[in-house]
Amino acid sequence: MYSLGLPEKRCVHKNKIIMQTVIPTTSKGIASLLRADFTTQWRNRRAVILIVLVPVIILISWKGLIDKIGGAVVLANSITIGLTAIGLMGYANSIARDRDKGIFQRLRVAPVSSWSIMCSRLIVQLAMILIVTLAVFIVGFYYDQISLSPAGYIVAVLTAVAGGALYLSIGQVIVGLIKNPETVNSTCRLVYFVFIMVGMFGEFSNQEQLTKIVRWSPYGVVRHMVASSLHPNTWNMDDSTSLLLAFGYTIVFASIGIKNFKWSSK
């Protein structure tokens, strides 16, 4: 009754049942996971819209600041806020929820490697990074009349991906160290709020010490390198340091997050 359509795996030869072990290729396994993960993301449209909407609202509301601080800074701030939301609100919460519901454990008893499961999740987040970045570029172009060179757009997308990786690694640290999904959610909200408040306004404060801390914080390095990448011809040593520091943060946070990560919250 349950062997429907599966004679290819089981056949009888000389009165003995012959079994073949079919291991799916990695690409087939990831393709199936991706289809499911993208469908899940699509069905969570409200959350996706919120993640895209916040940076767009910031971009629109900061139109008056373009002359004062420059279009690149406004775009970079909006993108950075979007990236923070993806890593903290999107990725970390979805991982915490699925872990708590036992969804990962159900996948892990199938012939698919654990890294394939995570790889699929990260590809979905990469798509979100691209959507947020493109949304900011489009609104910036049509509403704020901020236009960049083609090289500027391309380099900015690349730095946005690097910045997105940093915030995903911060999300990974949170789900690595905290098992309870509600605690993960509240921690992510708190960190997100701190990033918005300190990140957006701290750099413009009068206190030199605070400005320095914010400048080299995970928020500051991403905002700085994204802003600089919008005009790649002005890229300097300071920007390279920001990029290297972003990689460094990512490696440290990802290592801590992966090392402490448990597939089950039980």
Add this chain to the structure above:
Amino acid sequence: MEINKSAPILTVKGLDVSYGNFSAVKQVSFEVKAGEIFGLLGPNGAGKTSSLSAVEGLIIPREGDITVAGFNTKDKPLHARANMGVQLQSTNFQPELHVGEIIRLFAGIHAIEMPREKLSAILDNIKLGDAQNKKFGELSGGQQQRVSLAIAMLHNPQLVILDEPTTGLDPQSRRQLWERMEELRTQGHAILLTTHSMEEAEAVCDRIAIIDHGRVIATDTPQALMDKHKGDAEVIAASRKGKITLEDVFIGLTGKTVRS
């Protein structure tokens, strides 16, 4: 690979599972043969779930060997998992996905083509022909178990692991699941079942192992266990209706104390 009906599909030898300093499973060994329903019984915290998790590859045992359909779970984990179908205690899939999409996901993971007709046939087969576009969470407990078992059987595995599959089901759904287990046994699948229901173990299991404090304390057919222990003072003391049942033997062997 050739299946010999008397050959074990699952072999667990000297299994040790530890969590830090706590030893959850100590030197557990058992076999499940093709066409056999093997029950793993034990009170809460006895080591059932840890043993099962080790077989499923969800935890790495400290010691011991586990072989599924001839594949060692340490050396060939994907091959071992490709030969087992698992229904976990809490059957959860992404709540946003429809039943048809969940089946397609697991079919893809097992490299099984799943055209529309085949998907419909699978759903018709479990009397859920109209559930293809329903979310898993919208199904009743019995329907969820049927879908979960159908997914576990998609790739026609040699070993089927059912972790407390009838918990929370009404008597009709439970009987239906027992009949399905018996069909799978007839088809030659090896079934490893954990349950807290002694009635279920007695009704469907060919052999059972009782596990307590991480060790297997008895392995035999339900009837042989009852015959062997019917004279034990603890078993007689546990008996409630004069006639010795498997539950009396279980209580007699594992004690009356409620485990957390």
